Amino acid sequence: MSLRARALAYTMGAAPLVWLLAVAITAHSAYTEIDELFDSQLVRIARQVQTLLPAASLGALDLAAGTDPAHPAGSAAGAAELEDLSVAVWNAEGQMMLADREGVDLPHLADAAGFRDLKVHEDLWRVYYLQSSHGNWLVAVGQSLHERDELVAGLLLAQILPWLLMLPLLLLAMGAALRSALKPLDSLSRALAQRDPQGLDPLPAAELPPDLRPLVEAMNSLFVRIDSTLARERQFTADAAHELRTPLAGLRAQWDAARLQGGATGPGLDKIGLGLDRLARLVQQMLALARVEHLDALGPVQAVDWSAVVATVIDGLWPQAEAAGVDLEVLDLRADTLPLQGDAALLGVLLRNLLDNALRHAPRGSTVTLQGGPGRLSVLDRGPGVTPEQLARLGDRFYRPEGQTRSGSGLGLSIVRRIAALHGLAVTWGPRDDGPGFAVHLRRA
Numbered sequence: 001m002s003l004r005a006r007a008l009a010y011t012m013g014a015a016p017l018v019w020l021l022a023v024a025i026t027a028h029s030a031y032t033e034i035d036e037l038f039d040s041q042l043v044r045i046a047r048q049v050q051t052l053l054p055a056a057s058l059g060a061l062d063l064a065a066g067t068d069p070a071h072p073a074g075s076a077a078g079a080a081e082l083e084d085l086s087v088a089v090w091n092a093e094g095q096m097m098l099a100d101r102e103g104v105d106l107p108h109l110a111d112a113a114g115f116r117d118l119k120v121h122e123d124l125w126r127v128y129y130l131q132s133s134h135g136n137w138l139v140a141v142g143q144s145l146h147e148r149d150e151l152v153a154g155l156l157l158a159q160i161l162p163w164l165l166m167l168p169l170l171l172l173a174m175g176a177a178l179r180s181a182l183k184p185l186d187s188l189s190r191a192l193a194q195r196d197p198q199g200l201d202p203l204p205a206a207e208l209p210p211d212l213r214p215l216v217e218a219m220n221s222l223f224v225r226i227d228s229t230l231a232r233e234r235q236f237t238a239d240a241a242h243e244l245r246t247p248l249a250g251l252r253a254q255w256d257a258a259r260l261q262g263g264a265t266g267p268g269l270d271k272i273g274l275g276l277d278r279l280a281r282l283v284q285q286m287l288a289l290a291r292v293e294h295l296d297a298l299g300p301v302q303a304v305d306w307s308a309v310v311a312t313v314i315d316g317l318w319p320q321a322e323a324a325g326v327d328l329e330v331l332d333l334r335a336d337t338l339p340l341q342g343d344a345a346l347l348g349v350l351l352r353n354l355l356d357n358a359l360r361h362a363p364r365g366s367t368v369t370l371q372g373g374p375g376r377l378s379v380l381d382r383g384p385g386v387t388p389e390q391l392a393r394l395g396d397r398f399y400r401p402e403g404q405t406r407s408g409s410g411l412g413l414s415i416v417r418r419i420a421a422l423h424g425l426a427v428t429w430g431p432r433d434d435g436p437g438f439a440v441h442l443r444r445a
Helices: 003-055 079-084 145-181 183-193 212-262 267-295 306-324 344-361 388-393 413-423
Strands: 086-089 096-099 113-121 123-131 139-143 327-331 369-374 374-380 425-431 438-444
Touching: 003 086, 003 123, 003 139, 003 145, 096 113, 123 145, 123 388, 139 145, 145 183, 306 344, 306 369, 344 374, 344 413, 344 438, 413 425
Parallel strands: 327 369
Antiparallel strands: 086 096, 086 139, 113 123, 123 139, 369 374, 374 438, 425 438
8 A cells, every 4th residue: 555545544543533522522521511501400490390399289190180281291382392391299207298280200219308300100310309498399390301401412413513513625625735744755666756867966855845855865865875986887897898908909909810820720719709899899898888977967069960870870880780791781771870068089989789689690691780760760681680588678788688699798778778868869779670680670669
């Protein structure tokens, strides 16, 4: 689960829980306040009734006569209020002297004083008993707890219903607020996704929220360490290639001299010559790779004249093509062939590596084609091609497919890819569409 989804789930899950907790607290508070209000009313009514008793002439009630005819049980006028409130008065002998319709059901508890919660006809009632000072009267005032429950429910419903209706909107607003709060993280993610693999410059951290700054600062510190490691690696490669270049040139000169004097012949010695050629090419490619990898950007650039670049490269590779028995041809090189501002010398190195690879793998008697087109440049050969597994690894440094007998360093496509990136070009390779062979295409990235 993503960080955004997890935060949304936690937020939207916690909001209803907090809301339910608030409802529970509100309900408890409402019950407490309503109990205090109605208990105060019961006490007030009991005291008022007790105050009026000495002036009243009361006789024992005939409970067998039924309810008070002035208030029939089925009266529609104020029935709910009458059913939920009751009053009863007893004398010292326990005889009921005064009661309303509901009061006749209140129990006589001679020693009771204060509030009691009782069951009357299976319903819970809150009853307040008040003893007279001389013990002649016992006044009881009761109220059905159902009335209190209804009042609390009504109050809660009046408060909760708007919240229930607004809860989806609240959750949507919280989700939108969370997405807005995570925008800096989204921006950081996009910046990293769009970052050039070679780009190790620090990420801006000043405008980020304080929570993200430690992460970005740690990443910037990592970038510095990686850049320093790569710089040391490039420097070592350049130094090693440079140091090997002079001894190799001397060794090659001595070898050529020995062959000219007739002192070095035979198949085994020919292999030594091929090995020296391969080692010299490796050193040359290492120097070229170190040079282009040191570049963070191109220096002075100008409009590239592909005709001049291609002519220079073809002239340099013509002897190699003749020795390999492979024809070199240039097709459709026009003014709209990949127009760009760049470094002609580096682009020459790029083309030289592509054509050199094609010549090394093209069969004798075939043709290597440099073909232009609107916004593209392609190098095509009729070589044996590579397997999908090998294709995935082409461009890795020093990688050469297994079973390959032609000499090479395994650095040519790495150099091509780096020079193309410096010029904002994308380089792709794969099997030809028109038959056997291999194709490399250059286009704008």
